[in-house]
Amino acid sequence: MPDPSTRSTEIAGTPLDPGELRQVDLYWRAANYLSAGQIYLLDNPLLREPLAPEHIKPRLLGHWGTTPGLNFVYAHLSRQVRRRGTEMMWIVGPGHGGPAAVATAWLDGTYSEIYPRVSRDAEGMRRLFRQFSFPGGVPSHAAPETPGSIHEGGELGYALSHAYGAAFDNPSLVVAAVVGDGEAETGPLAGSWSSTRFLDPVRDGAVLPILHLNGYKIAGPTVLARIPESDLVALLEGHGHRPYLVSGDDPETMHRQMAATLDTALDEIDAIRTRAREEGVTGPFRWPMIVLRSPKGWTGPAEVDGEPVAGTWRSHQVPLPGVRENADHLRQLEEWLRGYRPEELFDDDGRPRPEVVAQVPRGDRRISASPHANGGRLLTDLALPDFRDYAVDVPAPGADTAEPTRVLGGFLRDVITANPRTFRVMGPDETASNRLDAMFDATGRTWEAATLPTDRGLAPDGRVMEVLSEHLCQGWLEGYLLTGRHGLLNSYEAFVHIVDSMFNQHAKWLKVARTLPWRKPVASLNYLLSSHVWRQDHNGFSHQDPGFLDHVVNKKAEVVRVYLPPDANTLLSMADHCLRSRDYVNVIVSGKQPSLNLLPMDAAIEHCARGLGVLDWASSDEGGHPDVVLACAGDVPTLEALAAADLLRRHLPDLRVRLVNVVDLMRLQPDSEHPHGLSDRDYDALFTVDRPVVFAFHGYPALIHRLAYRRAGHANLHVRGYKEEGTTTTPFDMVMMNDLDRFHLVMDVIDRVPGLADRAADLRRHMEEERRRCRAHTREHGEDAPDIRDWTWPHRG
DSSP, rough: OOTTTSEEEEOOOOOHHHHHHHHHHHHHHHHHHHHHHOOOOOOOSTTOOOGGGGGGSSOOOOOOOHHHHHHHHHHHHHHHHHOOOOOOEEEOOOOHHHHHHHHHHHHHHHHHHHHHTTSSSHHHHHHHHBBTTSHHHOOSOOOSSSSOOOTTSSOOOOOHHHHHHHHTTTEEEEEEEEEEEEEEGSHHHHHGGGGGGGGOOSSEEEEEEEEEEEEEEEBBBBBHHSSSSHHHHHHHHHTTEEEEEEESOOHHHHHHHHHHHHHHHHHHHHHHHHHHHOOOOOOOOOEEEEEOOOTTTTTTTTTEEEETTTTTGGGSSSSTTTTTTTTHHHHHHHHHHHHHHHHBBHHHHHHBOTTTTTTTTOOOGGGGGGGGGGGGGGGOOOOOOOOOOOOOOOSSTTTTTHHHHHHHHHHHHHHHHTTTTEEEEEESTTTTTTTOGGGGOOOOOOSSSOOTTTOOOOOOOOOOEESSSSHHHHHHHHHHHHHOOOOEEEEEGGGGGHHHHHHHHHHHHOOOOOOOOSSSSOOOOOEESSSOOGGGGOOOOGOOOHHHHHHTTTTTTTTTEOOOOOOOHHHHHHHHHHHHHHHEEEEEEEEOSEOOOOOOHHHHHHHHSEEEEGGGGOOTTTTTTOOOEEEESSHHHHHHHHHHHHHHHOOOTTOOOEEEEEEEGGGGGBTTOTTTOBBBHHHHHOOOOOEEEEEEEEOOOHHHHHTTTSTTTTGGGEEOOOOOOOOSOOOOHHHHHOOHHHHHHHHHHHHSTTTHHTTTTHHHHHHHHHHHHHHHHHHEEEOOOHHTTTTOOOOOO
């Protein structure tokens, strides 16, 4: 093992004897043959007859350029696992490297075990080739259908964060994360290098990044492949790594380099673990990584139509695009495939010859069969304290206040205590700001970098992970969940948009995984969005955006859930429900500022179980048919709806008002559209078919219309919500700017209930005057009027 003070270097050495060299090369050639076959061949998988146009797929799809390098990496990782018994999984970061991930899983036998129809013989190989990027088949990237994968290869940037998420609390695991050089240009990947500062060698596994520099993206060069080697090494060393360089294009030389380098890197990982776990040495540690330079499209056609292909961007996708129509392309393809000498790789029945798979590990040690890549196999239930024990006392509805997320923090503190190795909370430096700081009574913030005497609460074994990158938090949590653990991400509501695309990919992953019987359910991805749009008093307009909800509900109904608990007790009930759930994305929006306590715990549980319901104590329809329905979803909209109901009760005592609170947003959809949806009969009984509905909503009003547009009473529905008006101002001025305030809700009722426009004209003018009064007060005093600021639900005798 090199001295820790030495600079990064290439490893000299030849650990492969001739037999080992032949084995690893046979495996690599076989994987390359299978990969190219997936892109091109519809039939004639073993080239038992001359290649003809009818053997070629009509649509050539897939990506060759990165594939041979991935096969090279996998062959050498498998050899190390077989030799050492290492527990290992891999992450395929370079985009559409699916041919490699599928080919190696088939060679290892995992693929045929999961999909018996794709057997490990000639007919199975034909089916393997035919299904790739083919209607009714499998995608061109490492998708949920791919054994050994937890990483959707259709989008770049998340490989390294997923790898670290998988390694946290997995002390025996090594995660080999292949990072493409195009991927390395993305913001999420650039931030992910900082993960070394959060990895504890005592408690966690190890990540071995393999930066695969093949020089090009889809149509141009990549940055890290073109900067001077000394700059690249300095950059990676600055991120806490010791990079080892493997570079070239001669297969024999590259095999020897890679074998020696992996030996060194894995020895170094073992040494770090020993020093930390047995000798008590504390970091920081410089973790090894590999920089692999190999030609793009390695072993593929060197030149096509007079243009260089291998080693250039032209090999990125399909190097020979006109095979069915162009006889010269067809000839080149046949020469390319026969160049792998398939007769040496597969027997007469199409099975891999024993010497080809001699280095493949056995059972679950096969990288493509790792149980960590099917995390539901390892998942255990959380030990959850009884959330009822944290309930806020509610002697009367709406009489006093609590800070909901502060109450939740006490519950999460004890979840952490009860699950010290299977639960983490992640977020961008906002845990205390979101009033969840009770967790710090039980744990610190995860930290492996330098500390100062002024620091507080930093710990290598901390269960709260904070870094000012929503991308990194999301990636860590996804990797953690997909390998069989539990967690929660808390964020300011406006900035969770940063991970819109990552949420997309995870939701799509869950949607597909749910259709695969061999993929076992994993813990849900739970978002807690606080510091929300209505209470960004000090941050202002830039921090005011509830649109993540609109984004979430676009996904498949069986995957997404959106909850807007109106008070502390409903938040506790919903949080317990979400932490117990599987295979969902749960979004909870809850404020951190003092809000009214509305429901005693038993009533809160019942209300959450129903997902919505009438607040009888705030209604005046006496169980009969109302004149108007005041609906609300979200804590601040509920406050304003209650205050509007109070005004109507005082000024229009004969008006029959029904107040409906919605906790589970998806209840508004028909039951034909969402599992949580209400039947038309139940919806109509609650909201009526012929009465005006004035709906005070947390987010953009159009979302409610989207969810309820098929309902019989939709024409009567009028929604108030956020309409892109905001600034640094008082809480009530903020709702007035968006016409969500109690006075505006009362005016909406007057305008929509037949006969009220004339009868309540004076009241409507009074409401307008009240709005002016409140605005003038804020402008003069810098705070809301006391009757607004201190309003509680009145309890009449």
